[in-house]
Amino acid sequence: MTDTLEQYAKAREALIAEDRRLRRDSSREPSEDELKADKVVRDIRAAEAVSVWGAEHPDIPHPFPGMEFLTGKSVIVKTEIFKILSKMPKGGLLHAHLDATVDVKCLLSLAYKHPALHIRVPDAVNATSVHTVLPEFKAFPKQAYSEVHELSQSPMQWVQLSKARDNFPADLGGAQGFDKWLTASMMINPSEAYGTHNTVAKIWQKFTNTFSVASCLTRYAPIFRDYVKEFLLTSIADGISYVEPRINFRHRFMDDVDGNECVPHREWLVMFDEVLKEVKEDLQKQGREAEFIGAKIIYTTLRFITPEELTWYTEDCIALKKEFPHLIAGFDLVGNENELKPLIDYLEPLLQFRERQKEEGVEIPFLFHAGETFGDGTEADMNMYDAILLGTKRIGHGKASQINGNLPRTGNCFGSVSNIVLVSSEVTGLVQLAEVARDSIKYSMLEPEEKQRALESWERQWAKFVKNVVA
């Protein structure tokens, strides 16, 4: 019996090791410090599983460690685990839609700085409509500032943003109520995400709304500049050393300071480039240049344009790549896959795009969204096949089918994801998160020598972080 038990123990160890190996390329041996830090984090996780997740939280039904981030946020952000992870060097942020990267309150405070900005609503704002009515924003030249000073009495009438705020009805909460209303119109709250809007169609409608309200503001050139800066700075503060944001180029022009729709795409990139330089110079002055490698843009348009229209965008993308080769990382088409056009509809212009790149001597990899929503045999699922056949370098989401094989997949929001991954799996520890961070650099669209530099720099930051955790 003892023999058999020993044999069993050996076979068991081998099977578990084999299974774990399948998950990750574990050719790398963790350092002693890494193992120690890993242990520290596992111990904290085990302690918090009881002290935090075993306790009652009056406002949160059914709290558990790997719960939905939005519902559990107030508890999650207070955990030691989350605090440690906030400081972790995270590598590259490969999946972010620029319009949704910056805190909404911060976006609003950027907007309040511009007296030229006006607001209007399609219906009168009152206690009932305030939950559903969506605002529009637009800048005007000084001589055209509106004479109307109150929003609630004048649907479809432009009002200066600051005046509308100052004169927002007291029964709707005054200026604070105004902030709250605008914030809600640009955010998805937990009860919407998991309650009232918990179907793909409904949450996409809400997504579309929040994007359309927020992008009204981010398409105002003076805000765009501040917004990009805020995005870069908060990413760096979160331990991210490289970003590859998707920018939506569907609108051909941004509004200039006076609200004229006349700022073309190349100006967007000029602004982006200037802000990027500013941020890097500031870091250099502080001796922190190792923390941030840089940023590249994924050129994005939306899945509802016609195949003919797409050709305008692919040509535009080629022209931008030629002028800003260091800034354009790739090309993508986004939007609700269940409602909008499947990739196959764009086959001809996409193949042409590839040909045209050869003619122009540029290379713009596809980095397609595909299989974002669960499905099996649906169009979202078919998009996976087409993304692969078109040679996509990465898949955005890629949940639908099992076909994606060895293609790197990216999801949104490293900050909360690394927390969920860590707390909901007993297998995952710091060592595994480090591999994910390394992968995020490996699968970035950095040039080979940039990538090498980014990896080396990350390894140094990581070693420092690990030492801190142990201490």
Add this chain to the structure above:
Amino acid sequence: MTDTLEQYAKAREALIAEDRRLRRDSSREPSEDELKADKVVRDIRAAEAVSVWGAEHPDIPHPFPGMEFLTGKSVIVKTEIFKILSKMPKGGLLHAHLDATVDVKCLLSLAYKHPALHIRVPDAVNATSVHTVLPEFKAFPKQAYSEVHELSQSPMQWVQLSKARDNFPADLGGAQGFDKWLTASMMINPSEAYGTHNTVAKIWQKFTNTFSVASCLTRYAPIFRDYVKEFLLTSIADGISYVEPRINFRHRFMDDVDGNECVPHREWLVMFDEVLKEVKEDLQKQGREAEFIGAKIIYTTLRFITPEELTWYTEDCIALKKEFPHLIAGFDLVGNENELKPLIDYLEPLLQFRERQKEEGVEIPFLFHAGETFGDGTEADMNMYDAILLGTKRIGHGKASQINGNLPRTGNCFGSVSNIVLVSSEVTGLVQLAEVARDSIKYSMLEPEEKQRALESWERQWAKFVKNVVA
């Protein structure tokens, strides 16, 4: 360009075909009738996606085709798809816990037939406690029937079931309220499953409660007999031609007609065998013998017994297998994997069990539950490794890890599952469901020649069903 498009179309077709092939062994070519029936079902599904699932259903928030069965039941059972699937020959039912197979209302009506049955409750039943208080049942010999005639006034006091029902307080709904209360105590309702009890720990507590109330009744020998018969008849009516129920043998005795706890396991099997014979004879008289091959029992005990106690059960199982070789299909241990003992705790008695089988010249395959709850590196997950190392022939659930590879997995309740599988995937059609049904016979514990006979019989039923769908 045309050339390229043609090449693309070919590559696409090949990729999709390859991916679909990975899903199922599709060496079998569907017949012309099967293809026609498949088309009929796909057309109905597409029509009902609009007519049923596109409509508003006042009582059902967010209806969609693949929704949770309990919430959507009232709509699902009215669909044409569901009606067609109800008649489909489904092959074997390989995952069923006997205590939870028969409709609760039917179980109650079986109980009401026995004047010997008494009921008691730990607390007074009133408008508040009625939602939580759990009843116990027990039979008594005639001379010991209780003198108390009302339940609500006498906690812990036995009352005849029929009297308790007749005298149930009017403000709690009288006899109907009594039925409702007992039914609720043995069922999980949708708001519990997806709302108030939506964590693993809470739903398991509710599971345990419903099982303990129901098994109070099913462990009364006169009911057990009727219950097994009802289980077999409803399975046959559902198009199931073979069943492999798990019976919980944890209690060493059932109660006899007078409530004496004295009916040993071998008597349970005698009763089961007698009922099985009755049912088969009845079918033969009706010329329907081809519809039902038979039944075998998976011997089951619970994961909270000690390893020493397990040896009593494995010896008991061997003795039963020797006396009823045709009835014992395998061995399993069940219960909440997150709370109870992992398989590894039972390693020694389980290995001994295998040795003892060799000595006694019997073969009792392991058919373990493992990885029933989602997890990663948890004990539920480790159970998967041990189930595999112990040579389990099938995995019950097996959701936790990716390790299960090619082992056949079984889930509960074919009736609703085949509906969900069909309506939530555009890939799945009748042809794919037929493969699942064939697999259910292939992976059953039938003897080779029984299996052959079951398959041939199933193919005949299937051909008939397909013809009916086409017509």
